[in-house]
Amino acid sequence: MEHKHLDQLRSVADVQPRSMTRQERLQRWVELLERNPTRRLNSLGEIEYKPPAERALIRVDDSPLSVAYEDPVLRAEGLGSDRLGDAMNFFELSDGQAHYALCSCLSGRTMESASFAQRLRNTTDGTGWRPVAGAWALAGLAMTLPGFVYLFT
Template structure:
């Protein structure tokens, strides 16, 4: 491993711009809105069934009534913000969730039949907090690079 001073690293670094993705802070705010909608939801929720066994096209098209997906789409503030539908693909795109994150948050194998709006809302708020922390880190790092340039 070659020792380099920060100026050498910056001069040789390849920066890759993020294109066509909302800022991470937007994802955090959206997750907070979804969490609030889930907290207002009365009654149990149905977890998504066996997501890990679905092909990608099936996964993105997946939808069911009385799920966190349906709660999100029923919320007017999320629809006004641009949520296009209640399929898992729409949810993943809007909230910036990977397939793995969607599985961890929504699949029945993590709930043992006991999914509640409050429990999922807590998970979404943690993810929103981390999203903000990551955005702050990236912003600070970019500022550091800009000062060094």
């Protein structure tokens, strides 16, 4: 078997590196956030109240989005900016996932990088935020059920 450098192969073949999967991109972002776990990062201000076009343009200095955009690997993969819309498209985040992981209404104005990493992991692994929402729904039901029983008995 003959070994050739990548530059030599490019002259005779179209050699393209494999793109990262969604899970690999998300995992890299989480790892970047965990490299400096006590770094204070800014959350995004109440994104749920912004119209979709305005929401896509939101950016904040020293945010989890800026940590992702500072990474040359994620930029080479196609992350276009540290704006919410670009990040949601690149990481394939739903509105609910972006809200849970990044919004100030759930995390306050600032939070440690490791906490953002955990929120991001929780919301994208398919198990994190749904049980939390379910727990809140059950708690609400438990709180209102005695009132209904009292009204109808």
